[in-house]
Every structure is written in structure tokens, then in C-alpha cells.
Amino acid sequence: MPVQMQRRQLLKALAAAGLLTQLSPLNGWAKTAGKPLYIDGLSFLPEDLADLGASKLDAYLCDISAIEAIEQADGTTNYKRTYNACVKSIGEALARVNANPDKLLLGRSAKDIQTAHASGRTAVFFQIQGADCVEQSINQDLNQVDEFYERGLRVLQLTHHYGNRFSGGALDNDGKQGLDLPLTKAGHQLIHKLNSKRMLIDVSHSSPQSALDSAKASRAPIVQSHGAVRAIVNHARCSPDEVIKAIADTGGLFGVFMMTFWLTTEQTPTTDHYLEQLKHVANVGGIDAVAIANDYPLRGHEKLLELNNDNAEGVKQYVEWWHSLRARGVLGFDHDPKHVVIPALNHIERMERIDNALARAGFSSGDRAKIMGGNWQRVLTEVLG
Numbered sequence: 001m002p003v004q005m006q007r008r009q010l011l012k013a014l015a016a017a018g019l020l021t022q023l024s025p026l027n028g029w030a031k032t033a034g035k036p037l038y039i040d041g042l043s044f045l046p047e048d049l050a051d052l053g054a055s056k057l058d059a060y061l062c063d064i065s066a067i068e069a070i071e072q073a074d075g076t077t078n079y080k081r082t083y084n085a086c087v088k089s090i091g092e093a094l095a096r097v098n099a100n101p102d103k104l105l106l107g108r109s110a111k112d113i114q115t116a117h118a119s120g121r122t123a124v125f126f127q128i129q130g131a132d133c134v135e136q137s138i139n140q141d142l143n144q145v146d147e148f149y150e151r152g153l154r155v156l157q158l159t160h161h162y163g164n165r166f167s168g169g170a171l172d173n174d175g176k177q178g179l180d181l182p183l184t185k186a187g188h189q190l191i192h193k194l195n196s197k198r199m200l201i202d203v204s205h206s207s208p209q210s211a212l213d214s215a216k217a218s219r220a221p222i223v224q225s226h227g228a229v230r231a232i233v234n235h236a237r238c239s240p241d242e243v244i245k246a247i248a249d250t251g252g253l254f255g256v257f258m259m260t261f262w263l264t265t266e267q268t269p270t271t272d273h274y275l276e277q278l279k280h281v282a283n284v285g286g287i288d289a290v291a292i293a294n295d296y297p298l299r300g301h302e303k304l305l306e307l308n309n310d311n312a313e314g315v316k317q318y319v320e321w322w323h324s325l326r327a328r329g330v331l332g333f334d335h336d337p338k339h340v341v342i343p344a345l346n347h348i349e350r351m352e353r354i355d356n357a358l359a360r361a362g363f364s365s366g367d368r369a370k371i372m373g374g375n376w377q378r379v380l381t382e383v384l385g
Contacts, residue, residue, distance in 0.1 A: 037373035038351045041225040041255030041293030051298040052122040054348045059113045059123035064093035076324045078162045086133040110381035127155035142193045157202040168207030173328045183213035191217045200383045211243045221252035226293035228262040229280045235332025241284045248285030253375045255293030261337035269342045290371045300346035311339035
């Protein structure tokens with residue numbers, strides 16, 4: 001039996017027996033003064049570092065990438081995290097972390113979550129949303145991965161919206177219907193490289209087939225750090241159940257984010273709609289696969305905050321982009337977006353509010369602890385060490 005299959009079966013057996021959390025090396029501090037460990041799947045370094053404490057986050061995946069806007073042949077725009085842009089941005093992010101050791105701690109291994117928690121700081125695990133930052137490699141060594149690792153990178157997303165030489169993208173399209181492009185030969189090489197470096201593989205924004213291929217190819221758990229469920233909103237940016245299950249079967253997790261046009265088709269988004277997404281992931285992948293993600297700044301979508309969470313006004317900023325994808329026939333863009341945020345969760349205290357909502361919905365304290373951060377803790381421990 002392949003080693004990967006043995007590991008997956010062992011993970012399933014441990015989960016069924018309720019032993020995964022018990023076996024965590026960080027068990028015993030994951031809950032302090034009644035509060036579960038809070039870990040978020042994607043946000044950014046805040047302008048005001050006071051937001052770190054206000055968010056009550058113990059750790060989060062921190063996107064430190066910089067983009068270059070690239071106009072494509074069909075007139076749409078792709079935002080690529082190029083090598084030059086990201087080398088500069090990761091250097092700037094590291095300098096900021098090092099300049100604020102009383103508030104921030106660079107996450108290099110999962111042990112740094114405990115260190116940050118014990119010292120009242122926030123651990124940030126650097127992430128780049130797209131492997132375009134290593135596309136300039138001219139050989140199979142992918143030595144730019146080594147360079148970024150040494151600079152502090154611990155999480156790499158394979159692509160962003162559109163495919164690259166490693167992975168198909170969620171929004172790839174041939175003008176008539178979505179293309180479900182597979183992981184490429186270079187993508188398999190990248191997966192092997194990331195496994196060997198003990199870096200976390202993120203399939204957010206990947207095509208379903210590329211995500212499935214990545215789950216099969218990886219020797220370690222993979223994640224979708226931020227996304228939503230296609231069974232609830234039939235959209236190219238949302239993931240089919242088979243992807244959720246494949247990620248879970250690696251021992252990984254699926255983080256549900258805050259972008260409400262991909263959470264519900266109802267006119268008014270609510271916290272209940274967010275909980276429905278979490279419940280669906282749990283039903284498909286198990287409670288050990290469920291996690292929280294943001295994809296906005298720590299305090300929330302700042303434009304919507306300026307508008308006092310007026311979704312009808314705030315959604316206008318997305319319409320032009322949305323219509324450009326509609327013209328290409330991409331799945332789900334045929335209906336105009338109605339909103340951007342859940343007002344109650346577009347707030348610096350979203351994690352605590354989600355935790356309280358889970359309690360009101362009848363989730364056990366153990367399941368809440370997993371969803372709010374324990375699952376991230378487990379995956380980061382297994383992958384990063």
C-alpha cells in the first residue's frame with residue numbers, strides 16, 4: 001500500500017477516534033481562559049498594529065505578496081505575484097515584523113504559535129498567492145523556492161484565478177465554458193519541492209482538477225486557505241465537494257472566507273449563511289477539515305467599513321470586473337453580485353463573533369476549538385514541524 005494512502009487512512013482513523021487533537025504537541029494551551037485558539041487562514045499585515053491585539057488572533061496566514069497587473073489578450077486583467085515584486089515585498093514585510101518584536105513573530109514552525117500566544121504576540125506565517133514568483137526558474141531545481149523559504153515564506157499558493165505553468169486556474173476559460181485544467185509536469189515538480197522544504201501547499205484559486213491532482217501528488221496535507229462551497233453557490237471560484245473531500249483526505253483543511261458574493265445568493269448575507277458554509281465543509285470533509293479565513297484586512301473590508309457596510313453601494317466596485325468575466329462565459333458570472341460582506345462579521349472582532357455564533361448554533365466546545373484554530377494548528381504542525 002502506498003505510504004501516502006497509509007497516512008491518509010491513519011489520519012481518518014485518528015479523527016474518527018477523536019485523537020487528532022489529543023495527539024497535538026500543543027494540546028493543553030489551545031484553550032486559555034475559555035477561549036479557543038484563534039487562527040485565520042488569510043489576511044495581511046495591518047497598517048495599525050493595534051489591530052493585532054483587537055482581533056484576538058493568535059496566528060494567521062499573512063499574504064505578503066505584491067502584484068503586477070497584466071492585461072490579457074481577451075481584455076481582462078490578471079494580477080500576478082511576480083518574482084521581482086515578491087522579493088521586494090517579502091523583504092519589506094520581514095523588516096516590519098523584526099521592527100515590532102513586541103507585537104509580531106514570524107512563523108517558521110508551528111511552535112511559534114505557542115511562543116506568540118504565551119508572549120501576547122501574533123504569529124504570522126508568510127504566504128504568497130501564486131507561484132508566479134518562481135516562474136523565472138530556468139531549471140528543474142526551482143531554487144527560487146529555497147530563496148523565498150530562507151526569507152521566511154512558509155505557504156505558497158499555486159496560482160491566482162488564472163493558470164500558470166504549474167496549475168490551472170479557477171477562472172480559466174475558453175470563451176464558452178470553463179476549462180478544468182490539470183496540474184502540469186512543472187506543477188508536480190513544484191509539489192515535490194514544496195514537500196521536501198516542508199512548505200504548505202495552498203490550492204486556493206486553482207482549477208478543480210489541479211486541486212485534485214495536487215491532493216494526489218502531495219506527500220503532506222494541503223489546504224485551500226480561503227474559498228467557498230460550489231454546492232451552495234454554483235460559481236467557478238467555489239469548490240466542488242470532490243475537491244473539499246480530496247483536501248480533507250490528505251489531512252488538510254478548507255478555510256471559508258468572507259467574500260459574500262461567493263457565500264450566498266440571497267439578497268442579504270448573514271452570519272447564518274457563513275455557518276451553512278462551515279457545516280457543509282464538515283459534512284463533506286469532516287470536522288477536522290473546517291477552518292476560518294478572512295481574505296480582507298484584519299479589521300474588515302475597509303471600503304465597506306467606510307460605507308457603513310452598505311452592500312448595495314459597496315458591490316459597485318466589483319461590477320466591471322464581474323461583467324468582464326461574464327463576457328467570457330465563466331461559470332457563475334451570469335448573475336450580478338448583490339453584496340460584499342456580512343455586516344456583523346466585517347469587524348475586527350469577527351473571530352470572537354464567529355465563535356459565539358457556533359456556540360449558539362449548538363457546536364460543541366471541542367468542535368469550535370478545531371474550527372477556530374485547532375485544525376490550522378494541527379496542519380501547520382504536521383507540515384512545517
